[in-house]
Amino acid sequence: MIVGLGTDIIENERIGEVYHRHGRRFLDRIFTEDEIEYAESHEDPVPYLAARFAVKEAAVKALNIGGATGIGWKDVEVAGKIFGKKKLLFHGRAQALALERGVNRMHVSLTHNRGLSMAVVILEQA
Template identity: 45%
Template sequence: MIYGVGTDIVKIARIREALTRFGTRFQGRIFTPVENAYCLKKKEPHLHYALRFAAKEAFAKALGLGMRVGITWRDIEISNEASGKPTLNLYGPSAELCAKLDIKRKFVSLSHERDYGIAVVILEADSS
């Protein structure tokens, strides 16, 4: 059973500006070491940061609570399988809340076109 669907669109230039202005402070506050390592290896790190930022927002919307109840940006991590498929990993309060809500599966899709990035997150709970 679908628990929630969240979507977010982000202007890529906005994230590029935040990275330029705040640098490692922004990276460390919003992204996990895994995300930073992944993005920094890319030709256009700002694009990959923007997609991960959008996915974190989309997760919060799918959950229906936003970034409240103790959830932090770094509790939500977007990584990639060997095939390139993005995956959503949860830690701390995010993981605990999803366990409490019986959310068993998480799906994430990322895409971009020139100036904008978009993420969609679907959370699925057991139907029992």
Template identity: 35%
Template structure:
């Protein structure tokens, strides 16, 4: 009998967030560069800024950062900053998470190896779901 775990790993944490797109648009209009510099990485700003409706993409990334912070159980703050989490696209245009050194240290601390994220947005709402997994090979026996 094979007692190894199936591919995918062990779930360590899960987080989700939902935000109104107009809330992000309003902050962008009021605070502009100050908000962008505080919350988003250069990588995220380049991507969102190239889109026809950047506020929708910023809102989805804002939700993703919140969802990731909830996976860790920390929220955004001392242990994990806004810019510790960067959302970028993989080869199939799938959203991927890049963590800075602070985020990588937290990932190791909670015993996870990867952060997976899913984003979605409409004209009015943006949402994200994030999960922490440990996918190191191990057997159950």
């Protein structure tokens, strides 16, 4: 049974502007070390950062929480290598909320193309 569905779309340029202005400080606040390493392994890390940012937003929407969530940016993580299936990981408050809702399967799809990044997150109870 589907417990939650979330989507998000973002202009890569928005993430690029913040990335170029604040650099490592921005990265360390929003992304896990593995997400940073993955993005920076590409010639242009911005689309990869933007797609992961969209996943974080989509995951919070999928958890169906209104108002303040207490979920930190790093509580939602995208794992997976180039061209492989991506895996959604929850930590901290996001993990606690997912357990409360009985989530035991998570699906994530992300894409970036022509200046936009998009993510879809589906949370299920088996």
